[in-house]
Amino acid sequence: MNRRTVSLLWLPVSAIILYLASITVLQGADNQPPPEEVESLRGAAPVGEVPAAPDLKKYPKEQVPMDLQFVGQPPLIPHSIRGYQITANSNKCLTCHAWENAASTGAPRIGISHFRDRDGKVLADVSPSRYFCTQCHVPQANAKPLVPNTYQPVESLKKP
Amino acid sequence: MKLPIPEFLKRYWHFLTRPLALALWIILAFGFFAGIIFWGGFNTMMEMSNTEAFCTSCHEMRDTVFQEMKTTIHFSNRSGVRASCPDCHVPHEWTHKIVRKVQASKELWGKITGKIDTPRKFEEHRLQMAMREWDRMKKNDSRECRNCHNFDSMDFSLQSKRAAHMHSTALASGELTCIDCHKGIAHKLPDMSGVPGW
Numbered sequence: 001m002n003r004r005t006v007s008l009l010w011l012p013v014s015a016i017i018l019y020l021a022s023i024t025v026l027q028g029a030d031n032q033p034p035p036e037e038v039e040s041l042r043g044a045a046p047v048g049e050v051p052a053a054p055d056l057k058k059y060p061k062e063q064v065p066m067d068l069q070f071v072g073q074p075p076l077i078p079h080s081i082r083g084y085q086i087t088a089n090s091n092k093c094l095t096c097h098a099w100e101n102a103a104s105t106g107a108p109r110i111g112i113s114h115f116r117d118r119d120g121k122v123l124a125d126v127s128p129s130r131y132f133c134t135q136c137h138v139p140q141a142n143a144k145p146l147v148p149n150t151y152q153p154v155e156s157l158k159k160p
Numbered sequence: 161m162k163l164p165i166p167e168f169l170k171r172y173w174h175f176l177t178r179p180l181a182l183a184l185w186i187i188l189a190f191g192f193f194a195g196i197i198f199w200g201g202f203n204t205m206m207e208m209s210n211t212e213a214f215c216t217s218c219h220e221m222r223d224t225v226f227q228e229m230k231t232t233i234h235f236s237n238r239s240g241v242r243a244s245c246p247d248c249h250v251p252h253e254w255t256h257k258i259v260r261k262v263q264a265s266k267e268l269w270g271k272i273t274g275k276i277d278t279p280r281k282f283e284e285h286r287l288q289m290a291m292r293e294w295d296r297m298k299k300n301d302s303r304e305c306r307n308c309h310n311f312d313s314m315d316f317s318l319q320s321k322r323a324a325h326m327h328s329t330a331l332a333s334g335e336l337t338c339i340d341c342h343k344g345i346a347h348k349l350p351d352m353s354g355v356p357g358w
Contacts, residue, residue, distance in 0.1 A: 079320065
């Protein structure tokens, strides 16, 4: 084999190598999952258009308390809390739910856990970490879950 | 039969019919018309100062209690009935109204002397001012609330359980009145530590 034929052979070989390489690279690109559809809270409406607002949630004056789903769940609020001030100055909820007021107002007392601070020490009054009630307790409303959830309560909490 | 006219009246009439008494007539007439104008003006002043526009014309009220009231049920609601400042703060009957107005002039004095001319100062005096209102309403059995909310017309069966429970017991027995349970119905509350029930 003279030098000329060797260099002629290189041509198809390099073409084949190039072809195989590009196939593997492109194949890899194909295997990537398709880019996710990102949707902001305002929905798919293009910027510049004003989409219709969702209906406001209804907060009825009072409702039957909802069943608890797990032990230690903060119960939902079965009554309206419109206009109830919870500020550094005053806490309307405690005028009914505090232990000293519960008897005369017929409201369930706040749980023992509400007197414990973050280190587990029991305090004489509501722990500051439990002062802002609506952090954990929200009124019941006709709201759908924001994300899908397949959670099931344990047998003992299930309704017969 | 002829009625006997008392001697002093006769003398008085005689006095008034003398030519010199013309001046007296003029004074009388002047007094009469001045009276009308003063009385009308007084009542107009009373009416004018009894509007929400007047109450909120100074920034002390407009920037604080008025803004707070805007989010409450007495400012906007499904039935469209509005309670304005004087509905809750000024009595309807004349005598009570005058008394309250004279008291309110103290508030104007506070404005002139700059006692509460910033939101910060307002906040500092809020407890004191709120206490005065609570005292007043406690003493008059929440008369201003009752101008609109008639206890006899309340149908407990249509109220929420919590409301009916309280209204049919402590309220019905007269032990407590509206303001005992409904503090902070229209404005932000001051620091409530020390107030009974809070």
